[in-house]
Amino acid sequence: xxxxxxxxxxxxxxxxxxxxxxxxxxxxxxxxxxxxxxxxxxxxxxxxxxxxxxxxxxxxxxxxxxxxxxxxxxxxxxxxxxxxxxxxxxxxxxxxxxxxxxxxxxxxxxxxxxxxxxxxxxxxxxxxxxxxxxxxxxxxxxxxxxxxxxxxxxxxxxxxxxxxxxxxxxxxxxxxxxxxxxxxxxxxxxxxxxxxxxxxxxxxxxxxxxxxxxxxxxxxxxxxxxxxxxxxxxxxxxxxxxxxxxxxxxxxxxxxxxxxxxxxxxxxxxxxxxxxxxxxxxxxxxxxxxxxxxxxxxxxxxxxxxxxxxxxxxxxxxxxxx
Amino acid sequence: xxxxxxxxxxxxxxxxxxxxxxxxxxxxxxxxxxxxxxxxxxxxxxxxxxxxxxxxxxxxxxxxxxxxxxxxxxxxxxxxxxxxxxxxxxxxxxxxxxxxxxxxxxxxxxxxxxxxxxxxxxxxxxxxxxxxxxxxxxxxxxxxxxxxxxxxxxxxxxxxxxxxxxxxxxxxxxxxxxxxxxxxxxxxxxxxxxxxxxxxxxxxxxxxxxxxxxxxxxxxxxxxxxxxxxxxxxxxxxx
Numbered sequence: 426x427x428x429x430x431x432x433x434x435x436x437x438x439x440x441x442x443x444x445x446x447x448x449x450x451x452x453x454x455x456x457x458x459x460x461x462x463x464x465x466x467x468x469x470x471x472x473x474x475x476x477x478x479x480x481x482x483x484x485x486x487x488x489x490x491x492x493x494x495x496x497x498x499x500x501x502x503x504x505x506x507x508x509x510x511x512x513x514x515x516x517x518x519x520x521x522x523x524x525x526x527x528x529x530x531x532x533x534x535x536x537x538x539x540x541x542x543x544x545x546x547x548x549x550x551x552x553x554x555x556x557x558x559x560x561x562x563x564x565x566x567x568x569x570x571x572x573x574x575x576x577x578x579x580x581x582x583x584x585x586x587x588x589x590x591x592x593x594x595x596x597x598x599x600x601x602x603x604x605x606x607x608x609x610x611x612x613x614x615x616x617x618x619x620x621x622x623x624x625x626x627x628x629x630x631x632x633x634x635x636x637x638x639x640x641x642x643x644x645x646x647x648x649x650x651x652x653x654x655x656x657x658x659x660x661x662x663x664x665x666x667x668x669x670x671x672x673x674x675x676x677x678x679x680x681x682x683x684x685x686x687x688x689x690x691x692x693x694x695x696x697x698x699x700x701x702x703x704x705x706x707x708x709x710x711x712x713x714x715x716x717x718x719x720x721x722x723x724x725x726x727x728x729x730x731x732x733x734x735x736x737x738x739x740x741x742x743x744x745x746x747x
Numbered sequence: 748x749x750x751x752x753x754x755x756x757x758x759x760x761x762x763x764x765x766x767x768x769x770x771x772x773x774x775x776x777x778x779x780x781x782x783x784x785x786x787x788x789x790x791x792x793x794x795x796x797x798x799x800x801x802x803x804x805x806x807x808x809x810x811x812x813x814x815x816x817x818x819x820x821x822x823x824x825x826x827x828x829x830x831x832x833x834x835x836x837x838x839x840x841x842x843x844x845x846x847x848x849x850x851x852x853x854x855x856x857x858x859x860x861x862x863x864x865x866x867x868x869x870x871x872x873x874x875x876x877x878x879x880x881x882x883x884x885x886x887x888x889x890x891x892x893x894x895x896x897x898x899x900x901x902x903x904x905x906x907x908x909x910x911x912x913x914x915x916x917x918x919x920x921x922x923x924x925x926x927x928x929x930x931x932x933x934x935x936x937x938x939x940x941x942x943x944x945x946x947x948x949x950x951x952x953x954x955x956x957x958x959x960x961x962x963x964x965x966x967x968x969x970x971x972x973x974x975x976x977x978x979x980x981x982x983x984x985x986x
Contacts, residue, residue: 493833495982512978517835524982526826532760544753545834587830 445507446471447595447626448492453501455487462487464650465501470628474621476641477630478741484650485630486525489599492628493522505595518546521588525599525630527580531573535564535583538572542587551590558586563612577604585613596620598629602636614640638737646744653744661744662735668743669693669705670712671733676702677726685723689715701729750836754844758818761827762852767817774810775856778802782867794868795947798881802861803937807889808914811853815896816906818849823983824904832980842897842973846966849893857885872947880944888937891962894969895933901976929953936961 446469455463463484479485490496491503494510494517503510510516529538539558543551559568562582567575572583581604588596598617602610617640621627628645631637637644638658646653646661654661662670676682679702683695686704691712694705706712709732720727778801782794819841822828831841861881870877900906914934922932929935930953939958942948953961 490982495829495832495980497979497981514835514837517833520833522829522833524826524829526829528826529830530757530761530827532764533757541753541757542830542834545750545831545836547750547835 447506448628449502449504449507450488450492451502451504453488453491453498453503455484455491455496456499461650463491463647466647466650466652467501468645468652468655470626472621472624472626473642474617474627474629474640476637476644477628477647478632478634478637478644478737479630479647479653480745481632483647485647486599487650488647489522489597489628489630493520493597495522518591519593520595520597521591521593523581523584523588523596523598523601525603527577527604529572529580529583529587532571534569534571535559535575535579535586536568538583539586539590543590546591548591554590555586558589561589561616562586563609578606578609581605582609582613594625596625596627598627600631601629602631602633610636634736634738634741644737646741648745654740658737658740659735662740663709665740665743668734669707670709670735672704672706672712673701673729673731673733674704674716674727675700675729676720677728678723681723682720682725682727685719685725686716689719691715703733751840751844751847754831754836754841755848757831758845758848759852761822762814762817762848767813771810771813771856774806774813775860777806778860778864779867782864786867792868792871794865794870794874795872795877797864797868798861798877799938799941799948802857802864802881802885803888803941804919804934806860807853807857807885807937808892808918808934810856811849811889811892812896812907812910812914814852814856815849815893816900816910818845818893818897818900820897820900820904820906823900828980829982832977832982838977838980839970839974841977842970845897846890846894846970846973849897850890853889853893854886857889858882861885873945876945880941880946883944884937884941884946887940887959887962888933891933891936891965891969894966894973898969898973898976901973901980930957930961933962933965936965 448470450466450468453463453466454461466488477485477488487496491498492505492510494513497511505516505520508516533541536555536559539555540551543554548554559565562585564579564582564586567579572580575583581601585601602613605613617627617629643656644658645655674682679697683697683702686692686695691706691708692704693707696703716730778797781797781801785792819828862878865874865878865881896906896910899910903909917928918932918934922928922935935953936958938948939953939955942952943955943958
C-alpha cells in the first residue's frame with residue numbers, strides 16, 4: 426500500500442494571519458466504524474477559488490460534507506464564518522452547496538427548482554432570484570423543461586443555479602464540471618472566477634488537474650484521508666526538496682552549457698537531448714540564480730529556460746506517490 | 748407557514764408520481780370494489796365488517812406505509828433530501844411538513860373509500876354512526892400511521908420492510924395473542940376511536956380515552972423524534 430505523504434509536506438493554513446477565514450477546519454477527523462475517512466485535517470480558507478484534489482476515496486466528499494454541516498466531525502471542529510457548521514441550519518443563509526450526486530427533483534423544471542431553493546432560503550423575490558440564477562448559469566433556453574429531460578451538464582448547471590439563488594458568501598462544489606462540455610466548463614470557470622473576485626470563498630473538488638490548475642488560486646491535496654499539501658501548487662513544489670526539479674534549457678551550445686553546469690553545486694545531473702539539455706537540480710532558487718552567470722561565463726546564449734515538473738500534475742503525482 | 752408551503756408542494760409533487768398514485772388508488776379502491784361485488788351478488792350488507800377488516804386492518808396501514816415511507820425516505824434514498832436540508836429552516840418545520848403531507852394524502856385516499864363503502868353497503872346498525880365513526884377513526888389512525896412511518900424512514904432505509912413487519916406481525920398476530928401489546932398498536936387505538944362513536948367493533952377494543960391518548964402519543968413522539976433526527980441528519984455516500 427502506498428503510504429500517505431508525511432505531514433511535513435503540508436504547509437500550514439492558507440488564510441492570512443489575523444484574518445478570520447470564512448472556512449476553518451480545525452484538527453478534523455471523521456471515521457465510520459474502523460474506517461478513517463478524514464484524518465486530523467486543519468486548514469483555513471478565505472476569499473478566492475481553492476481546488477480540492479485527491480484520488481478517488483481520498484476523502485474529498487467527506488471533507489466537503491463536513492464543511493457543509495452534513496456530517497458531524499468525529500473529532501475537531503469545522504467553522505463557517507466563525508461558527509460551528511454542524512447542527513446550525515442558519516449557516517445555509519451564507520453557504521451554497523452543489524453536491525456530487527446528480528439527482529435533482531426530476532419532475533421540476535430548472536426554473537421551478539431554482540425558485541424552490543429561493544423560497545426555502547426565504548429570499549424576498551424568489552421569482553427574480555431564480556431568473557437571475559438561471560441566467561447566471563446560462564440555462565435560460567432549457568429553464569422551463571423538466572430536469573428529468575436534462576443532460577448531465579445541464580443538471581450540474583441547474584444544481585448550481587439552486588445554490589446561487591441566495592448569493593452565498595461561501596460556495597462548496599463537489600465535482601462541478603462533471604458532464605459539462607468544454608464551452609460549459611469555460612463558462613463555469615469564468616463565472617467562479619468572477620464570483621471569487623467579488624470576495625466569495627469558493628472550494629471545488631475535481632479530479633481533472635487541468636481544471637484545477639486553470640481555475641484555482643490555491644489547492645488542497647487530500648490523500649488517504651490526510652491533508653497532503655495546501656497552498657499555491659508551485660510553492661508546494663518548491664518545498665519538496667527531496668524531489669529534484671527538472672528544467673529544459675535551449676541554448677546556443679547545449680554541450681558546453683551542460684559541462685559548465687555540472688561544475689555548479691546546485692546541479693546534480695544534466696542530459697543532452699536532441700535540441701535541448703535537461704537539467705536536474707535539488708535547489709530551485711540556487712539554480713535559477715546560478716544559470717545566467719554560468720551561461721555568461723561559458724559564453725553561451727540562453728534561448729529558453731522552462732521548468733518541466735512544476736505543473737499541478739507533477740506536484741499531485743509526487744504527493745500521492747511519496 | 749411561508750417556508751412550509753414550498754416544502755409541502757414539493758413533497759406532494761414528489762409523492763404523486765403516476766405509478767405510485769395508481770398503486771395507491773387501486774389499494775384504496777379495494778374496499779369499494781369489494782362493496783360493489785357484495786352489492787351486485789346480493790350478499791348481506793355489512794359495511795362495518797368490511798371497514799374493520801379491510802380498511803382499518805389492511806388498506807389504511809398499507810396506504811400510510813407507502814406514503815409515509817416515501818414522503819422523505821425516497822428523497823433520502825435518491826439524494827434530493829439534501830436540497831431541503833441545506834436550507835436555513837428549523838428541522839421541526841421539515842418534519843411537520845412531511846407528516847402533514849403524508850397524513851393528508853393518506854386521508855385523501857382512505858376517507859373516500861370509507862364513505863363509498865359505507866354508503867354502498869349500509870350498516871346493520873346505523874349507517875350514519877358507521878360513516879362518522881370510521882371517518883374520524885381513519886382520520887386520526889391514518890395520521891398516526893403516516894407520522895410513525897415518516898419518522899421510521901428517517902432512521903432506517905428499510906422502513907418499508909419494518910413497517911410491513913409492524914403491521915402484519917406486531918398488529919396482525921401479536922396484538923391478538925398478547926393483551927399488553929394492544930397499547931402499542933395504532934390499529935387497536937383506531938378501532939377504539941371508532942367504538943367510541945358507537946360502531947360495533949369485534950373483540951375488546953381499547954377504551955376511548957386510552958385510544959385517543961395512544962394516538963396523540965404516537966403523533967407527538969413521531970414529530971419529536973422526526974425533528975430530532977433531522978437536526979442530526981447526515982448525508983450518505985461520498986468518498
